Amino acid sequence: xxxxxxxxxxxxxxxxxxxxxxxxxxxxxxxxxxxxxxxxxxxxxxxxxxxxxxxxxxxxxxxxxxxxxxxxxxxxxxxxxxxxxxxxxxxxxxxxxxxxxxxxxxxxxxxxxxxxxxxxxxxxxxxxxxxxxxxxxxxxxxxxxxxxxxxxxxxxxxxxxxxxxxxxxxxxxxxxxxxxxxxxxxxxxxxxxxxxxxxxxxxxxxxxxxxxxxxxxxxxxxxxxxxxxxxxxxxxxxxxxxxxxxxxxxxxxxxxxxxxxxxxxxxxxxxxxxxxxxxxxxxxxxxxxxxxxxxxxxxxxxxxxxxxxxxxxxxxxxxxxxxxxxxxxxxxxxxxxxxxxxxxxxxxxxxxxxxxxxxxxxxxxxxxxxxx
Numbered sequence: 001x002x003x004x005x006x007x008x009x010x011x012x013x014x015x016x017x018x019x020x021x022x023x024x025x026x027x028x029x030x031x032x033x034x035x036x037x038x039x040x041x042x043x044x045x046x047x048x049x050x051x052x053x054x055x056x057x058x059x060x061x062x063x064x065x066x067x068x069x070x071x072x073x074x075x076x077x078x079x080x081x082x083x084x085x086x087x088x089x090x091x092x093x094x095x096x097x098x099x100x101x102x103x104x105x106x107x108x109x110x111x112x113x114x115x116x117x118x119x120x121x122x123x124x125x126x127x128x129x130x131x132x133x134x135x136x137x138x139x140x141x142x143x144x145x146x147x148x149x150x151x152x153x154x155x156x157x158x159x160x161x162x163x164x165x166x167x168x169x170x171x172x173x174x175x176x177x178x179x180x181x182x183x184x185x186x187x188x189x190x191x192x193x194x195x196x197x198x199x200x201x202x203x204x205x206x207x208x209x210x211x212x213x214x215x216x217x218x219x220x221x222x223x224x225x226x227x228x229x230x231x232x233x234x235x236x237x238x239x240x241x242x243x244x245x246x247x248x249x250x251x252x253x254x255x256x257x258x259x260x261x262x263x264x265x266x267x268x269x270x271x272x273x274x275x276x277x278x279x280x281x282x283x284x285x286x287x288x289x290x291x292x293x294x295x296x297x298x299x300x301x302x303x304x305x306x307x308x309x310x311x312x313x314x315x316x317x318x319x320x321x322x323x324x325x326x327x328x329x330x331x332x333x334x335x336x337x338x339x340x341x342x343x344x345x346x347x348x349x350x351x352x353x354x355x356x357x358x359x360x361x362x363x364x365x366x367x368x369x370x371x372x
Contacts, residue, residue, distance in 0.1 A: 017170070020163035021057055028055045028158035032151045039150065042143040043129070050151025055158055058167040059231055060222030062159040066152045068115035073148040076106060076122030081141035084127055095127075102127050122148075160231075167222035168234035172359065174219050176289035178212040178244055179352075181205060183285035185251050190278035192258045193338075194271045202255075209248060217241060235362045240355045243348055247285075250345040257338035263331065269318050273311040277342065280307040284349060291356050298356040301349060308346055315339060 032051035036044035054069060056062040080102055087098060106120040126141045185205045220241045226232035262270065280303045287299040318324065324332055 017057065017165060020165055021055075024158045024162045025052060025055045027162045028052070028151075028155045031158070032154040035150050035154060036147060039146070041147050041150070042140070043147055046125075046144065046147040047151040047154070050148045051155040051158070052151075054152050054155035058165050058170055058219070058222050058226075059159050060167040060225040062156060063225055063229060063231075064222070066156055069118050070148065070152055072110075072116040072118030073122045074145060075116060076119035077126055077141040077144050079106065079119070080123035080126030081137050083123075084130070084137035098127060099124070118148075166232050166234075167219050167226055168232050168237075171216070171219045171223050171237060171240075172292045172295070174212065174216045175240060175244060176292040178209065178216055179247075179285045179289040179292070181209045181212055182244075182247055182251060183282040183289075185209065186254070186285070187278050187282045189251065189254050189258045190274055193262050193274060194267050196261055213245065213248065216244065233362070235358050239351070240359070243351045243355055246348045247345065247352070250341055250348060253337065253341040253344070257334040257341060259334065262335070263327065265323055266318065266335070269323070270311070270314060273307070273314045276307045277304075277311050280304045281345065281349070288352055288356055292359065295360055297360045298353040301353050304346060304349060308342060311342070312339070 028051040029048050032047040033044055036047035041047060050069065054062055054066040056065055083098065083101055087101070102123045103120055106116075106123055110117045110120055122144055125144055126137060129140045129144075130137050185202065188202055188205065220237040223232065223234065223237045227234065227236075261267065284299065284301060284304050291298055324335065327335065
C-alpha cells in the first residue's frame, strides 16, 4: 500500500510549482467571492475572474498582470462611463452605435499596447450592464472598478502569502534546463564533424532551446520586477541571461562550422581531441545546471581548459605538417571558424562560472539570514 502511494505521488512531487499555483488560485478565487458578497457588489463574478487572472506562477508575474489589468480596467471604466453619459441613446440602434464607439478606439489602443486589453472589455460591461439591470452608468463603472480591485487584491495577497513562488528561484530552474539543452546540442554538433549530423535531432533540440530562451527572458523580467519592488534579494539576472544567450550564439557558429564532416585525414588526427572537448564541455554545462538548481558553487572548469589546450596543440601540429594547405577554401574557413567558436565558448563558460558563483553566494547569504 505504501509503495502504491509513493508511486502515485511521484508525479505530483515533480509538479510542486504547478500544485502550489493551483492552491493559490483556489484560495484567491474563494476569498474574492467572500469579500465581493460581503460588500454586496453588483457582479461578484468579475471579482472572482480577476483573482484568477492576476494569480500567476510567480510574484513578479502577478505584479505585472495586476498592474496591467487595473490600468486597463480603470481606463475602460472611465471611457465607457463618459461616452454613456455624454452621448444619450435610446433603442437598439442607438445602443449598437454606442457599442461601436466604445469598442473601436479601445481595441485600436489595445492593439498598440496589449497590456491595456482589459479596457475594451470593461467599457463594454459599463455600457451594457445598465441596460440589463436598469442601473446608472456611473454606478456601473464604479462597481466594475471595485469588483476588479477586490479580485486583484485577493489575487496579490494569495500570490504573496499562499505557497509563494519567487521568479528568482524559477529562473534558476529555467536556466538549468536551458544549459542542459545547450549541452545536448553541443554534443550533437561536434559529433557531426566525424560521423555527419542528425538534422532531425538537431532541429528538435534547437526548437527546444528557442522556447527555453523565450521563457528564460520572461522569467528574468519577472525576477527584476520583484527586485525593483524589494520582494526579492537575489542577484542581478542580466549577467546570467546574457551569458546564456552568448553560449547559444556560440553553438550557432559551431553549427555553421560543422555543416559537413571534416576530411578523413583531419578526422584521423582530431577525432579524439574533439571527442574530449565535447565530453568535457557538455559535462561542465550539465554540472553548472545542477549547481544552479541546488544553489551550490560552480564546478571546476579546468577539465574544459585542459581539453581545449590538447585540441589546440593537435591543431597546431596539423598545421605545421601542412595538412591544411590543400583544403578547399570553404573547408579551411569552417575549420578555423570551429577553433574560434570553441575559444569563444571557453570564455563564455568562464563568465558562466562567475555568474553561478555569484548566485551561490546570494543563496548562502539568504539561507544564513533565514537561519538567524
